[in-house]
Amino acid sequence: MGLKVAMVAGEPSGDLLASRIIDGIQKIQPEVHFTGIGGPNMRSRGMQIQHPMDKLSVFGYADALKQLPSLIRTYTSLKNNLIAHKPDVFVGVDAPDFNLRLEQKLREKGVPTVHFVGPSIWAWRYERIHAIKKAVSHMLVLFPFEVDIYRKEGIPVTFVGHPLASQIPVKPDMQAARLRLGLSPDSRILAILPGSRASEIKLLAPRFLQTAQLLLKHDPMLQFIVPVVNEKRQQDFDGIYSSIPVKNLKTFSATDTGRPIAWDVMEACDAALVASGTASLETALFKKPMVISYVISPLMKKLMEWKSGQLKPYVPWVGLPNILLKEFAVPEILQDDAIPENLAAACINAMENTVYIQEVKQKFLLLHETLRQDTARLAAQAILRAANSPA
Template sequence: MAGADPVIGMVAGEPSGDLLAAPVIAALHARAPGLRVAGVGGPRMLAQGFDAWYPMQKLAVNGYADVLRHLPELLGIRADLRRRWLAEPPAAFVGVDAPDFNFTLEHALRAAGIPTVHFIGPSLWAWRGERIHRIREAVSHMLVVFPFEAKIYQDAGVPVTYIGHPLAGVIPREPDRAAARRRLGIDSSQRVLALMPGSRAGEIAHLAPRFLEAGRLLQRRDPGLQLWAPMAGAERQRQFEACAARLGGMAGLHVVAGGSQDVLAACDAVLVASGTATLEAALFKRPMVISYVLPRLSYWIMRRKAYLPWVGLPNVLCREFVVPELLQDAATPQALADAAWQALTDERRNRELVLRFTALHDELVRDTPALASNAILEVAGHGG
């Protein structure tokens, strides 16, 4: 590879992957200005010069039932990516999360001699730990974002680097609520609940009606309560607004495309779907109620495979229920409203959460883009 800038293949299948990958692409370009990164990605990656062959929305499916409905298209996309990269091999391939899609692709590429990096280790500590054997065959180097994960891969003989969590490096240790409220035009005296029902169509379909009904119940307790819902793009915004319209509309509801970090900085508490957004809320030091609802078959399968009592990342990382989780049938509008009201009003508990989440933030801060880009270029034979 001497004298030539590498081409890096990359696949990110959902908005959280787009958020994680964008600063790494920027760091890759800083190290290798002639670099080209191509594959599947989202708008933040495109803003860093990424060449998207497919939009990431094609891969953003939710649960086993949703995957089955979209399986022919997903298999077709993966086959096309494999064909293109086997015909013109990149210096390395980077799979960003999306393990069920990426591990099969990584296995085929590595078998053909293409080095593979997986960015964000899958939750082997939570469920499906047997995947470590498949990972050992598919992945040349694993990048993990939580400190306890490194030993799992070291013990299995998989080269690994702990890179910290990218969000910890970009979210302020002490978020400025007043400044965020000024940017959004929110009065300092208003109580604000953020509604974050997920980034996928299936998540919105299952959670948005429950979150909105919970918001309506909460506004009976506090008629001035403001509800802010940052959506992952215009399509999800339209879907959420259509759901609100079917429920008859609501006063004090603000639905925006993007802007999740301003909303998290400005709000008093969050109703949030399990996923990366829960960690984002924790890094903003906000009390939250975590929820998730899947098609019944998908939930039954995942529940049988689970190892831990927690699903939300703040609880997993703190090793206890520091914030409530209301899953599946427990996620009724009334239960969500009751838990969210406590999150909005329990000042003593919220002060304790700020201390816990600040300690968590400090543990996760590293120069993630630099560590990740260094590891990727080393695997690609472009280090030094």
């Protein structure tokens, strides 16, 4: 049998990132056996799925507490299996609360560990660096500014770029995307992206739909498009939409093309109202003006403050485009400020302020060029080196 690589990804974005890594490894070394926790993209590359990715798809501390028994069973089962059948290398993709614990146990047993997507210690809980140092043989980071952080702490690190920057076209084709979605080529379209988690849709979708209702008063011809990642999220969204109906709104579900439906939606729109997270970076790579918003429950906020010992992040931004550009390139409307009136005003500016729109698009183009590396190859090379090095 060839090289054995164990991998864990815990949510759709991680599944997509991990699948690109598998592609890169298979190009260099075709005879590799992959096993672990993942989703449909990893499975399609031939990975043996020991546990479905949904087992780890929890949002923060509150959801984790509710699902703690299931998480513990999954963790224990996978840990015991991997210790009994040692892989040549373990790759944890994001999901730091789960993966760093597992990585430390495996590294103690002599398994080299690679962690892909450095935890945001530059924003919250820098003290996690000590746990990372114990757990991780090699860190792969998405953003160039992270390299100095890990080098300073003596942790081997490689900047591999962001794989999304290679997958998303530098020059988006809005009309082609609209044709694929059956949309009018001449309409003004706002994409609404309230997140991929049930908790996000519960808190953000009502505000976003109320915002759309206000925007229709400003422009009755405005169109709205909403991507949903799966049937469960469609049901969650439809339950809210039934009580807050919006004229000119269409939802789009995932397709079998291998391309996330959200990408078609982002490429087709003029601007977007988007939940903070990976989607905001994807929207930036599609060169779209956006309004970033996020809301967490009071309990979640208290838990985050308690767990981190911080009342707010170390950096003044929450949206990835702003963090990378080190400025408020696009508005962030959060928590109590995230009321429909504020969101609507910002969306109007994002769709109608032509000078602002051109400035934002130029900034996003430069950002795209910085992040556009051969991520799959760079990550694969680092993982294969780690597999042949002591833990």
